[in-house]
Amino acid sequence: MQVRVRVPTPLRRFTGGQDEVAAQGESVRSVIEDLERRHPGLKERLLDDKGELRRFVNIYLNGDDIRFLDQLNSQVKDGDDISIVPAIAGGN
Amino acid sequence: MSYVTSLKCRECGQDYPVKPLHVCETCFGPLEVIYDYERIRAAVSREAIRARSSNLWRYRELLPVEGEPEAGPFSGFTPLLAARRLGEELGVRNLYIKDDTVNHPTLSYKDRVVSVAITKAREFGFTTVSCASTGNLATAVAAHAARARLRCYIFMPEGVESGKIVGSTIYGAQVITIRGNYDDVNRLCSEIADKYGWAFVNINLRPYYTEGAKTFGFEVAEQLGWRLPDNIVLPTAGGTILPKVAKAFKEFKEVGLIEDGRVKVHCAQAAGSAPVIHALHKGTDLITPVKPNTIAKSIAIGNPADGFYVLKAVRESGGWGDVATDEEIIDAIKLLARTEGIFAEPAGGTTLAVAIKLINQGRIKRDESVVVSVTGNGYKTLEAVAGALEQPLVIDARLKDFDALFERLQNGKRPVAGAA
Numbered sequence: 001m002q003v004r005v006r007v008p009t010p011l012r013r014f015t016g017g018q019d020e021v022a023a024q025g026e027s028v029r030s031v032i033e034d035l036e037r038r039h040p041g042l043k044e045r046l047l048d049d050k051g052e053l054r055r056f057v058n059i060y061l062n063g064d065d066i067r068f069l070d071q072l073n074s075q076v077k078d079g080d081d082i083s084i085v086p087a088i089a090g091g092n
Numbered sequence: 093m094s095y096v097t098s099l100k101c102r103e104c105g106q107d108y109p110v111k112p113l114h115v116c117e118t119c120f121g122p123l124e125v126i127y128d129y130e131r132i133r134a135a136v137s138r139e140a141i142r143a144r145s146s147n148l149w150r151y152r153e154l155l156p157v158e159g160e161p162e163a164g165p166f167s168g169f170t171p172l173l174a175a176r177r178l179g180e181e182l183g184v185r186n187l188y189i190k191d192d193t194v195n196h197p198t199l200s201y202k203d204r205v206v207s208v209a210i211t212k213a214r215e216f217g218f219t220t221v222s223c224a225s226t227g228n229l230a231t232a233v234a235a236h237a238a239r240a241r242l243r244c245y246i247f248m249p250e251g252v253e254s255g256k257i258v259g260s261t262i263y264g265a266q267v268i269t270i271r272g273n274y275d276d277v278n279r280l281c282s283e284i285a286d287k288y289g290w291a292f293v294n295i296n297l298r299p300y301y302t303e304g305a306k307t308f309g310f311e312v313a314e315q316l317g318w319r320l321p322d323n324i325v326l327p328t329a330g331g332t333i334l335p336k337v338a339k340a341f342k343e344f345k346e347v348g349l350i351e352d353g354r355v356k357v358h359c360a361q362a363a364g365s366a367p368v369i370h371a372l373h374k375g376t377d378l379i380t381p382v383k384p385n386t387i388a389k390s391i392a393i394g395n396p397a398d399g400f401y402v403l404k405a406v407r408e409s410g411g412w413g414d415v416a417t418d419e420e421i422i423d424a425i426k427l428l429a430r431t432e433g434i435f436a437e438p439a440g441g442t443t444l445a446v447a448i449k450l451i452n453q454g455r456i457k458r459d460e461s462v463v464v465s466v467t468g469n470g471y472k473t474l475e476a477v478a479g480a481l482e483q484p485l486v487i488d489a490r491l492k493d494f495d496a497l498f499e500r501l502q503n504g505k506r507p508v509a510g511a512a
Contacts, residue, residue: 010120055400058279
């Protein structure tokens with residue numbers, strides 16, 4: 001499955017400055033593996049040493065937080081949009 | 093002159109320069125302002141602070157600004173009220189309300205954080221400021237931006253109270269409402285901040301902005317006569333104020349403004365948006381996001397990034413926390429109004445309702461002092477309580493009609509609303 005991934009500023013040094021990159025995979029986890037092959041260094045920024053999503057990283061699949069879906073195992077379809085967003089706490 | 097030395101990642105400890113940055117490039121952890129406390133200790137004294145104007149800048153050595161404050165000349169230094177009537181009702185002797193319903197100029201604790209953020213935005217040379225907001229922050233940013241001559245864009249989730257939209261637009265801000273909840277707005281805004289290079293007070297100015305929340309704690313300590321309370325109850329949404337108030341108490345000790353003392357810091361959330369309390373009660377560090385559903389819209393944040401630091405501060409202090417249902421929130425708003433003459437927004441009702449629970453559970457001892465934090469004004473959220481109040485009685489302009497009505501009221505028979 002081919003998906004589009006939006007990359008936030010702090011990670012663009014891994015993508016040659018691009019704010020959006022293409023990647024392939026069946027699940028969010030396999031998309032991250034593919035991103036790592038294309039842009040080495042990205043995976044370590046997203047996942048901790050146990051392979052879980054870092055506390056301050058949010059990933060959205062077509063606008064939905066994957067923590068509400070099947071976490072990293074959430075399945076992706078052709079043309080899906082994935083957004084990587086640093087967790088920010090707002091104000092009320 | 094500032095006493096700030098750097099920014100530092102709260103997770104991995106990496107240092108960063110004092111710039112509009114908010115996340116660590118290595119681990120995405122939040123960045124925190126670091127001060128030179130030794131120099132501050134030499135520079136501050138109770139006398140010097142007491143001699144300054146009654147605003148939040150009286151603690152400026154402990155705030156991350158370089159030059160003169162550019163916002164908030166009357167923000168902060170809100171009343172700490174000894175709540176004797178309410179204390180009698182609840183069976184506690186030393187109950188205080190820290191009353192940010194009267195913060196200048198927009199009637200919520202956000203005037204504190206925004207005063208610092210707007211000053212910082214000017215120092216960094218931004219010309220446009222913005223925020224993602226469920227309402228109170230929006231009105232504060234719009235008001236302070238107007239006075240500081242900054243362009244202002246406000247992003248809100250659809251469905252916030254109408255007063256908050258009017259209350260931002262009036263200052264000349266461009267308000268944009270997003271079809272989605274607060275977390276959706278937040279996500280969009282962090283993408284906009286990236287792309288447009290604006291100062292988002294709660295995104296790329298976040299390390300500075302959040303420091304303003306410490307002033308709530310500084311004031312409590314000063315107003316108690318340079319002492320700490322035994323307990324403080326604070327609301328949690330995104331997780332800004334609670335850890336920062338805990339930090340404020342530590343800093344006051346660190347720079348020698350108060351003697352040692354221990355405050356149990358307690359967390360209050362609305363039952364319909366309580367990811368931090370769920371984690372606290374389960375004994376875990378993992379905060380599972382929720383989809384918020386509560387009348388307490390100003391604290392309806394389902395995915396609080398600083399929730400982890402709320403848990404940490406509560407646990408380190410020996411505090412606890414609980415939730416309040418919508419009904420309990422409304423009852424608490426009415427109780428506070430009826431006993432102390434303070435009209436809180438639902439976040440304040442949540443905090444009081446949870447304080448009552450913690451007192452009844454024995455988590456807050458009846459002979460200990462307790463500060464209940466009321467962070468926003470009920471006049472902004474009339475919709476939340478209007479349906480739960482008696483309607484006015486209607487009579488003709490004839491004295492005998494009033495005589496009859498008054499007699500029935502005296503006998504405890506309240507006529508049907510509107511048909512007296």
